[in-house]
Amino acid sequence: MDKKKPKKVFVQGAIPPEKIANSVANHQSKTNIGAHSIFLGQIRADEVDGKTVTAIDYTAYEEMAEKVFHEIREAAFAKFDITCAHIYHSLGKIKVGKLCLFVFTSSAHRKIAIAATNFFVEEIKAKVPVFGKEIFEDETHQWKVNK
């Protein structure tokens, strides 16, 4: 993805593992890249008061979220010498073990790519209006808060 053309970040449902392989394959023609850094967020089966999380139902203030994703992206390109960056975040009910966040940055060198990915993940968790309802096996729920 060209940095001037932001693509929609949200996807309905879990991110299929094949998408990661395809993204890597799509960058093999870009030979100025020497390092990719990937972060994958996976739904964890947390236990709370004896009940186990089975899924997280993600919702968002989508218009604001897409705007904030764009701002984070602009900040990342200003801060790090990265070749490209891709972000995908799930909406809807995502079961435990499935992927809900995929951050993929590429650079000539590893340290830059790793730092940029870390920046994206921390900024997304802190600034993007996404909300998560943790659903337990008995269909009760609690609202997730990022730490």
Place this chain on the structure above:
Amino acid sequence: MKVTVKYFGLVAEAADKSEEVMEFNGELTASELKEQCLYGLSIADKDSVQIAVNQNLDDKTTLKDGDEVALLPPFAGG
């Protein structure tokens, strides 16, 4: 003056609605509107609810006709 108020996550659940148009006279800041909207709702930590006015986090601003105000519980992305 009319503003659109959007509710998300646990705020939408407590209010049992996701959006409403509110009409009022005189001046009102975003945080005063938040106080009105959350009044009587069962939300443990109302201070943790942030306000966005026209998609920017802001609780100081005085609202204008046509503004879109969102009440945002703690973020949980990723």
